[in-house]
Amino acid sequence: MEPEDLPLVRRAQAGDRTAFEELIRAHARLVWASVYGWVRDPAWTEDLVQETFLRAWEAIRELQQPEAFRGWLLTIARRLAWRQAELAGRMDVMPSVPDRVEPVDAADPEEAREEVQKALARLPERYRVPVTLHFLNGLEYGAIGKLTGLANGSLRGLVARGVAKLRAELAPWWRSRHEHP
Amino acid sequence: MSIHERMESIADLYAAGGLGADERREADEHAAACASCAALLRDAKAFSAWARGAIASDAPPADLEDRLVTRFRAAGQSKKRRIPVGKRFLKVTGSIAAAVGLIILGNVFSTQYGSAILRTLSTAEADYRSDDRDWTTVNKYWSKMDAETTRAGEAGRPAKGDEFAFFFNHDLGREGQDKARWAAVPSTVTEALGDERGAGGGGGGGGRRSSTRDLQQQAPATPPPAKPAAPAPTGLALAATPEAKFKKVADGDDLRRTRTSESLDKARKLDEAEQPQETRKIIRSGDVSLEVESYEATYTKLSELVSAEKGQIAAASTQKMANGKIQATVTLRIPPERFDAVLAKLKEFGSIRNQRIGSEDVTKAYIDLETRLKGKEILAERLRKLLAEGKGTVKELMEVEVQLGATSEAIEQIKGEIKYYDNLVGLSTITLRISEKDLGQPFEYVQSLQSNIAVTAKDPDDAYGKAQKEITDAGGQVVDSRMTRQSDGSSIGTIRGRVDAERFPALRAVLKKLGSVTNDTVNQQKTARGGQEGTPKPDAPLRKEQAVVDFAVSSPPIFVTRRSQILVETDAVDSAYQNARRAIEGAGGQIVDGSLTGSVTGKSATLKAQIDADKFGALVESLKTAGKVKNENVSQSLPPVSPEGGPQLLRERAEIELALVSPPQLIGEEHGIVKVIRDTFVNSWAGFLWSMEKLFVGISLAGPWVVILLGAWLLWRRARKKKATQPAP
Secondary structure, three states, X not given: OOOOHHHHHHHHHOOOHHHHHHHHXXXXXXXXXXXXXXXXXXXHHHHHHHHHHHHHHHHHHHOOOHHHHHHHHHHHHHHHHHHHHHHOOHHHHOOOOOOOOOOOOOOOHHHHHHHHHXXXXXXXXXXXXXXXXXXXXXXXXXXXXXXXXXXXXXXXXXXXXXXXXXXXXXXXXXXXHHHOO | OOHHHHHHHHHHHHHOOOOOHHHHHHXXXXXXXXXHHHHHHHHHHHHHHHHHHHOHHHOOOOOHHHHHHHHHHHHHHHHOOOOOOOHHHHHHHHHHHHHHHHHHHHHHHHOHHHHHHHHHHHHHHHHHHHOHHHHHHHHHHHHHHHHHOOOOOOOOOOOHHHHHHHHHHHHHHHHOHHHHHHHOOOHHHHHHHHHHHHHHHOHHXXXXXXXXXXXXHHOOOOOOOOOOOOOOOOOOOOOOOHHHHHHHHHHHHHHHXXXXXXXXXXXXXXXXXXXXXXXXXXXXXXXXXXXXXXXXXXXXXXXXXXXXXXXXXEEEEEEEOOOOOEEEEEEEEEOHHHHHHHHHHHHHHOEEEEEEEXXXXXXXHHHHHHHHHHXXXXXXXXXXXXXXXXXXXXHHHHHHHHHHHHHHHHHHHHHHHHHHHHHHHHOEEEEEEEEEOOOOOOOEEEEEEEEEEEEEOOOHHHHHHHHHHHHHHOOOEEEEEEEEEXXXXXXXXXXXXXXXXXXXHHHHHHHHOOOEEEEEEEEEEEEEEOOOOOOOOOOOOEEEOOEEEEEEEEOOOEEEEEEEEEEEEOOOHHHHHHHHHXXXXXXXXXXXXXEEEEEOOEEEEEEEEEEEHHHHHHHHHHHHOOOEEEEEEEEEOOOOEOOOOOEOOOEEEEEEEEEEEOOOOOOOOOOOHHHHHHHHHHHHHHHHHHHHHHHHHHHHHXXXXXXXXXXXXXXXXXXXXXXXXXXXX
C-alpha cells in the first residue's frame, strides 16, 4: 500500500466520499485483475468490482487497520468472486491442470480466448494478478508495482514465472493452432 | 549460468517488456549472434503477443475508474447509507405496524357495515343454491305476509330500491370487475344483471317465492312433509315475470338479513300445513326376486301385463344353469301411477322371495335445475340484447360474446339433466330377478374313493411286484410307483393305482394279504354337482369315480432284542479297535458308530454295532478276547405286539457296545530344583504376557487422543506463526 493512500483511507472512514473515490481510482484495476481471474468475464467482472467498492464503502468504518486497506479490499473482492463463480458453476477451472490439450483444427478466436482465460485462471493468484494487469490493462511495471505494492525485482520474477507457466500450459495448444492455421 | 540458460530464463520477461534497457540490449545482441536464442525470443514474443491478443477483448475499458466512480456516486444518491439503527429496529417497527394495520382492518370488518359485506360474500351463493331451510323460511315468510299482511322486521329496513343498490354494490365486490364495468352501463342492463344475479344466484328464491304464493292460493292445505327440512314445494309453476321476481329478490335478501326467530317459528308452522303433493318429483324403483315354475311362461305373462299397463320391458337377460333351470333379470318401466298395481300383480306369477321398493325425492334438485335454467335463459337474452345494441368497446363486446357462449352451454347442460330426471320420474323402474324353482338342485352326485393300505413284508420286493400285478389284473392302472432302499438294508415301495369302484373291495382284500397290515383306511366322499347341498334332489344320478389306491410296502422295522455293553482294557487300543471292526464285519454285523480318541492319559475307543440275533453270542465272545474285560452288561427286551394281536413282523437285531481303554497311567509327583526353576519361568512368562496385554489396551485407548491433541497443537502453532509473519502494509 502506497503511503499516500493512508490519509485517504482515514478520510473515507470519516465519511469523505471524494477520498473514497480517489481510492476507487487507485485500486480499480487491481481489484479488476483479481476478480477477472475468478469469473473470466469482463462485464461480470466490472459488476463485481463495482459491488466490491460499494461493500467496502459501507463497511470501511469497521476496518480496524487502515494500512491493510488493499488486502481487505481484495478479500472482499475474492469472496464476492468466489461466491459468484460457485453460483455459476465456474469453479471448474480451479481444481487441476488437464493432462492433455485437445488439438484444434481451425483458428477460432473465441476458443483461443477461452483457452487463455482458463490457463490464466489456473495460475496461482500471486502470478495471475500481475500477469493480468500487464496483459489486459497494458500497465507498465512501475504502475503494476505501485498497484500491487511489490518491489520491481519480485514483480519481474512473478511476471516472468507467470508468463512461463502460461506458455508451458498453452504451448501445445498454441502450436497446434499455429502450425495448422 | 551460461548465456543460453540466462536467455531462456529471461525470454518471457523480455517478451513481456519487463527488462531494463541494459538487459534488453544485451539480449538483443546475443540473439543477433545466436540463432537458437533468437528463435527462443521470437517464440516468447509471438506467444506473448498471441496470448495478449486472444484475451484483448476482455480488457477492462479505459475509463474503468471513471465508470466505477460515477456509479459509486449514483449508488450513494439512490441508496444513501444504510439506516444506522440497524435491521432489528426495522423488524420491530415493521411488526408493530403490521399488527396495528391488522387491528384496524379487523375493526373495519367487525362493524355492521363490514359484517354485512362478509356475510354477503360468504353465504350468498350457498344460500341461493341449496340451503333448504333458508328457502323454506323465505317462502313461508312470503306466504305469511300474504296471509296476514303483517310486516315483521320491517322497521329499520331501507327502501326497496336502496336495499337493492346496497346489496348489489356489495355483490360487486365478490363478482369482480366484470360486473363493476357493467354497473356503469345503462340502468336496463343493471336490471338485467340484477335479474341474473337473482336468477343464477338468487333468482331461484324469487321464482319459488312467487310460485308458492300462486300455489297457495290455488291449492288447499296438504299433509305435512316427512322431513322438516324438505325442499320447498313448487318450482313447477314458475309463473312470475322476471320483473316481479326482480323486486322480490331485493325483499328476500333483506328478509334473510333481518328475520327474527319469531318469524322463523311462525313460518315453519305454516310450512307444515301446505305441501302440495302433486308437484313433487319422485323417482320410484323396485327390486323383486321372483321364483316361478317356468321362465318362458312367466315372460309371456309379464309382457302381456306390461303392455296392458302402458309400460315396457326395458331389458331382459337370461342364464341357463347346468341343471337346466333358468335364471333371468328383467327390467320393467312402468308409469308411476301403475307401479303399485304391477307390483301386486307380480305376486300372482310365483312366490316372491325378496322385494325392495325405493323412492327418491328429487324435487329440490329438479326445482334447482329449473331455476338455474330460467336464470341462465334470462341472462342469455340480455346478453344477446347487449350484443345487438353493439354499445361498448370491442373488447367489452367480445367478453359479452364469450359469456353468452358459456351461458348457452350451461343451458344445454341443465336441459339435459332435466330431461334425465323427467325420464326417471315419468316411468318407474322395476328390476325383476326371476329364477325357476329348484334352481339350486344338483343334477348329479359324484362318489369318490381313496384308500391307503400299508403292509410290511419280509421280502418287500416280492410284495411290490405282486401288488402291481394285482392292480392290473383288477382292470386298474398303476399311476405312480417307486421303490427305495435304505442304508440299513430295509426298502420301501409305494404304488398309486386307479381301479373301478366296483372292483375296489376285491383288490383291497388281495393287497392286504401281501404282508402284515400296518395301515388300512378308506375315504369315501359324495359331492353334489351343479347346485347347493341344501336342496337335495332324490332322483339325481350317482356317478362313481375310479377309486384311488395308495399302497405301501416296507421291510419289517428293526427291533433290538438283545443289547450287550462290554468294557475291555488293553494296552494296544489301536490294533484292538481295528480287530474288533474286522470281526464285526466278518460276522455280518453292521457298525453303527465308532470312534477312536487319544489323550495324555491314554487312548480309548468305542464301537456300536448291530448284528442278527443268532450270530450275537459268538461275536461277543470273540470281542472279549481283545484284552481284560472290566465290565459286561447284557440286557434283553421283548418285541411289541402288533395292533391286530398276533406277533408283529419284525427284524430282530442284537446290539453290541464295545468300549476299549488303555490301562490308567500313574504319574509320580515331581520335586527338586528343576521344578522350581520351571515353575518360576512359567509364572514369569505369564506375568509378561499379562503386562503386554495391558500395554496394548492402554495404547489403543490413549492413542487417538494423543494424535488429536498433537494435531490441534500443530494447527495452533501454525496459526500463531502465520499471524506473526503477516506483512504489515
